[in-house]
Amino acid sequence: MCNHYRLTPDAIPTWREYAGFGLPDEWSETKLDIWPKYQAAIVRTIDGVARLDRMAWGVPTTVPGKRPGSKLTKYVTNVRNLSSPFWRSMLAKPEQRCLVPFTEFAEPKIGQGRAEWWFTVKETPVSCFAGIWRQSEAGEVFAFLTCEPNPLVAPLHPKAMPVVLHPEDYQIWLTADLDAACALAQPFPSQMMAVS
Numbered sequence: 001m002c003n004h005y006r007l008t009p010d011a012i013p014t015w016r017e018y019a020g021f022g023l024p025d026e027w028s029e030t031k032l033d034i035w036p037k038y039q040a041a042i043v044r045t046i047d048g049v050a051r052l053d054r055m056a057w058g059v060p061t062t063v064p065g066k067r068p069g070s071k072l073t074k075y076v077t078n079v080r081n082l083s084s085p086f087w088r089s090m091l092a093k094p095e096q097r098c099l100v101p102f103t104e105f106a107e108p109k110i111g112q113g114r115a116e117w118w119f120t121v122k123e124t125p126v127s128c129f130a131g132i133w134r135q136s137e138a139g140e141v142f143a144f145l146t147c148e149p150n151p152l153v154a155p156l157h158p159k160a161m162p163v164v165l166h167p168e169d170y171q172i173w174l175t176a177d178l179d180a181a182c183a184l185a186q187p188f189p190s191q192m193m194a195v196s
Contacts, residue, residue, distance in 0.1 A: 002146070002162050003077055004116065005034050005105040007041060011125040012052075012101070034102075036077050042131055042142050043099040045174050050099075055133055055140045061086075078146045079132065080160060082182050090132040092178045099170055100129040100144050107157035117156050118196050121164065121188070130163040130173050130184060150187035152195060164188035 009032065034040045036058040043050050058075030065072045079087050090096040103126055106116040121127040129144035145163040148154075153161040163185045165173055173184055 002105050002107060002144075003036055005102045005162075006032055006118075007034060007101055007126070008032060008103040011103055012041070036075050040142075041101050042133065043101065043128075043170075043174075044097070044133060045095055050171075050174060053098075053140075055098075055142045056138060057142060059134060059141050059143045060136050060138055077143050078160070078162070079143050080146045082145070082185060087132065088178075090134055091181060094175050094177075094181070096132055096134060097173055097181060098131040098133050098142055099165070099173065100131040100142065101126045102129060103127075105129075105162055107153065107161075109156075119153065119161075120194050120196075122192055122194055128165050128167075128170060130165050130181075145185050147185045148187050150190045150193070152190035152193050153187075156195065161187060 031038060031040075034057060038057055039054050040057050041052060042055050043052050045051075046053075058077045060073050060075055062071050063074050064070070081087065082091060104118045104120045106118055109115040109117055131142045131144040133140060133142040146160040147163050149157060149159070149161040165184060166188075169184055173181055
């Protein structure tokens with residue numbers, strides 16, 4: 001499960017020009033490394049216009065604690081079960097979908113402590129995950145979808161990979177009906193990616 005990704009601040013203006021999204025001046029302050037609960041860049045539709053915004057990564061959910069009657073807050077960063085009523089309620093509304101720009105994402109090297117594999121999309125300065133967002137007690141938060149891993153990711157992380165969108169699918173993700181949006185939850189082509 002992807003719980004660490006990067007967005008190179010210097011790449012955002014290039015991507016903004018390519019994707020056509022507004023960019024406030026303060027995005028020069030964007031962090032390179034993004035971890036759960038960090039504020040991160042997303043693109044969502046506001047009044048019919050796709051705009052760059054900032055939200056916390058991870059949707060808080062309450063789960064039972066180990067002691068009887070206790071509760072814990074868990075931050076869900078990756079969404080796999082698209083039929084879950086909780087996630088489906090967001091997926092069904094185009095206005096609650098978002099693009100999550102990234103330059104590379106990490107998966108852990110099993111049995112090697114904090115070491116990670118880094119995956120990129122070739123010849124693309126910034127790519128996007130398929131994300132969803134909602135209002136929570138902690139403010140506006142987002143998570144992104146995951147799917148079966150492609151042949152590049154699977155040997156290193158067999159459980160899942162983030163849903164990476166092709167640029168021509170950005171507007172479909174932000175505007176289409178539920179079935180068309182869910183149909184985009186497919187592994188990104190291995191030949192278009194690299195790992196280090």
